[in-house]
Amino acid sequence: xxxxxxxxxxxxxxxxxxxxxxxxxxxxxxxxxxxxxxxxxxxxxxxxxxxxxxxxxxxxxxxxxxxxxxxxxxxxxxxxxxxxxxxxxxxxxxxxxxxxxxxxxxxxxxxxxxxxxxxxxxxxxxx
Amino acid sequence: xxxxxxxxxxxxxxxxxxxxxxxxxxxxxxxxxxxxxxxxxxxxxxxxxxxxxxxxxxxxxxxxxxxxxxxxxxxxxxxxxxxxxxxxxxxxxxxxxxxxxxxxxxx
Numbered sequence: 001x002x003x004x005x006x007x008x009x010x011x012x013x014x015x016x017x018x019x020x021x022x023x024x025x026x027x028x029x030x031x032x033x034x035x036x037x038x039x040x041x042x043x044x045x046x047x048x049x050x051x052x053x054x055x056x057x058x059x060x061x062x063x064x065x066x067x068x069x070x071x072x073x074x075x076x077x078x079x080x081x082x083x084x085x086x087x088x089x090x091x092x093x094x095x096x097x098x099x100x101x102x103x104x105x106x107x108x109x110x111x112x113x114x115x116x117x118x119x120x121x122x123x124x125x126x127x
Numbered sequence: 128x129x130x131x132x133x134x135x136x137x138x139x140x141x142x143x144x145x146x147x148x149x150x151x152x153x154x155x156x157x158x159x160x161x162x163x164x165x166x167x168x169x170x171x172x173x174x175x176x177x178x179x180x181x182x183x184x185x186x187x188x189x190x191x192x193x194x195x196x197x198x199x200x201x202x203x204x205x206x207x208x209x210x211x212x213x214x215x216x217x218x219x220x221x222x223x224x225x226x227x228x229x230x231x232x233x234x
Binding site: 004045046047048049060062063064096098103105111112113114115116117118119120 | 128158159161163168169170171172173176177180182214216218221222223224225226227228
């Protein structure tokens with residue numbers, strides 16, 4: 001059973017950088033079968049995909065956040081991280097990390113989904 | 128970005144009821160839809176992938192269907208642990224987008 005745990009400050013000041021880490025246990029982050037992603041959910045709103053990273057360091061980011069987001073992987077520590085720069089109150093949200101799996105269906109095409117998630121960490125942007 | 132519109136935004140039901148939540152995409156996304164459950168204080172949980180495939184360990188009272196633009200999640204014989212928020216996600220195009228969520232409450 002894979003377990004993911006987010007950690008990081010719960011309060012960040014406007015214009016500063018939000019930094020979170022996701023520690024993966026029960027499985028290797030270096031597995032070629034998975035990507036690792038960040039998702040956030042502002043209070044009372046739907047979830048938003050932030051971006052994903054492969055163990056090689058290759059990243060995929062939401063274009064709406066791309067200029068402010070960096071996602072790094074540390075295979076030696078079996079963890080990956082998120083940095084979001086120049087935060088504003090609009091970045092206040094529950095932040096989740098999750099494992100992204102690609103699977104070949106019986107119909108012969110690949111589908112992907114987040115199959116394991118962390119419990120999330122609430123980050124508030126406020127002075 | 129592909130917009131996913133869920134309905135209703137909330138509903139009330141009793142244990143033993145059958146409930147259906149729908150999700151509509153603003154363009155054809157074939158069957159690239161997943162469904163997740165969120166309970167307060169718990170990690171989100173994958174229920175259904177590729178529109179109709181039950182994820183490992185998920186009870187068969189959860190079923191998913193649809194293709195193209197219209198999708199549905201049905202919960203039969205509602206149990207106490209099913210009172211939660213449910214969200215759809217499309218993975219047809221980047222950025223992958225979610226619906227706004229449907230909260231299933233106790234009547």
